[in-house]
Amino acid sequence: MQVIIVGCGKVGRNLAEQLQAEDIDITLVDVIADKIDDLCENIDAMGIVGNGASINTLMEAGVDTADILIAVTASDELNLLCCLIAQKANHCQTIARVRNPIYEKEIGFIKERLGVTMIINPEFAAAQEISRLLRFPSAIKIDTFARGRVELLKFKVLPEFKLDGMSVSQISDAFRSDILVCAIESRDNVSIPGGDHIIHDGDMVSILASPLNAAAFFRKIGLKTNQVKNCIIVGGGTISYYLAHALLDMKIGVKIIEQNKNRCEHLSELLPDATIINGDGTNRSLLLEEGLSESESFVTLTNLDEENVFLALFAKSISDAKLVAKVNRLEFDDVIDSLDIGSVIYPKNITADYILQYVRATQNSIGSNVETLYHILDGNAEALEFAIREESAVTYIPLAELNLRKNLLLGCLNRNGRIRIPRGQDMIQVGDTVIIVTTHKGLRDITDILEK
Incomplete structure (x- = not known):
């Protein structure tokens, strides 16, 4: 399979590193030569310096024979244009990262009329x-x-x-x-x-x-299972908007602290039921004044990883709030996890997992598709959901009789909406979806769960 990635920022880099393990031919396109050179030193890929919206650049990258083009530059419009040109040049499948909320209600039109196969919104996810x-x-x-x-x-x-x-x-x-x-x-x-x-x-x-x-x-x-009643969010960016919208729908009180006055006014118009505070979210006095010590949840979504982690540590010291911190840099995830600050969200990982799930599904040819994919255990294992399309070596045989690979669990069977933790005499049937947890990377078909 041949995949072209346009945009070699954090998402493009993470995606290229993961696709390299999938036995895929990768071509990287970016306008900055240093990004291409740096990435090509670390992974086996071809690099093209140029504008991904140029047909000449895309032809040099091999768009006429590519299976999938993935556009993950910083510009939504550029990503959509890259996909449109690639689709016209070759009718290959296209994936675009689109982040601006203004396009959220237009996804159906973009996919149907422009021919973009898949839209990824990391902030919404x-x-x-x-x-x-x-x-x-x-x-x-x-x-x-x-x-x-x-x-x-x-x-x-x-x-x-x-x-x-x-x-x-x-x-x-x-x-x-x-x-x-x-x-x-x-x-x-x-x-x-x-x-x-x-x-x-x-x-x-x-x-x-x-x-x-x-x-x-x-x-x-003895673990608490009720949803929180209120939430303080530091940072008023796109994720904050999407999150506040979702929380208000869940009847959770929302307070957003944002330093930029114009952004505060814009958020006040978009989210009339939320409390928008114009102030420095890293100011200790302001956080205490706004009720951090009594808040049930505290989410840090500034553009600085260090600020997000530091604020979560401060909140941990003065409150029992549920803590969530956004981190963009992936290199220090083991250090951050050791701080025990609650939940850490990596938007770049979420994006890469969605795209990898789609790429792996398109590679399949034996009657089952990867419907869902997550990297777990700090990337050391995968949890996958397979949709069983037709009979194979694993169907209609008691699970106890299947020669399953080691370090692999068959976790759940979903049959017509009924969920079951499978036992030895259960059988996989056509029409089921099956959840697998394994340390083996690269499973593309349900038959890959068997020992070779």
Whole structure:
């Protein structure tokens, strides 16, 4: 498969690094030669210096034979123009990053009339992820499958849960909850556990379950499951707008602190039910005055990673609020995770996961598609949802009889909207969607779960 990436910023770079592991021919296009040179030193790709909206540049990049063109420059309009030209030149599939809220209601028109195959909005996707966390504040991370019917939730094991020293199978028996423990991160390692794996206080545990069953399990171990009542957001950018809109729809009180007066006036017009404060969100006195110590949630969305992390640490020291911090730089994620500041959102990762999911689905040719894909365990594992289109080597055979690969869990079966944690005698059927959690990278078809 041949993929052209136009734009070698943070998203383009992250995407190129991930696609390199997919055995894909990558061509990079950017107007800045240094970006191309730097990226081509680290990954096996061809680089073209030029404007991605120029037909001559795209022809030099091989658009006439490309399978997919992905435009992720800083300009929405340039991304759309790149896709339009590529589609006219070759009828290849096209993916555009489009961030401006003004286009949000026009996505259908853009895809239908301009022929853009897929539109990615990182800010909207990040806001949706944050809103899920504020709906279920005890979780550190929530990923959704089966159109929201199944969730992958990560939480930290605390002493008051009384889970320390229990095995995974004992937890299932003791709490009688229809959940599956599918990943555990401890100080020493990350793993996809078997039934005899022992859980300890301080571990990060990820479970698969329906929202109802997950809530029931969390109540049994003493975790708060009610959504927050109010939220303070520092930074009034695009993510803040999308997030505030979602939270207001959930009847959650919203207060946005933004330093730019013109932006505050604009947000006041767009979000009449939110409280917009013109001020410095890093000012300690202002935060205390606006009720940070009593707030149920605090989200830091400034343009500076350091500010976001620092503010979350400050909030942690004076309140019990659910904390969410946005981080753009991916290089120091292990350091940030060690600070234990609650939930950290990486918009660049969200974008790359969506695009990678689509690319992998288009590579498939054996009767099942990758519907959903998330990188978990700090990128050491993947959680994937496959839609089963036709019979194969894994269908209509009891799961206990399948020769599954090691370090792989078959997590959930979704059959006609009914969610089930599968047992040994269950079978995968045509029409199902199946959720897999594995440390094996690059699964493209459901038959890849079998030992070769």
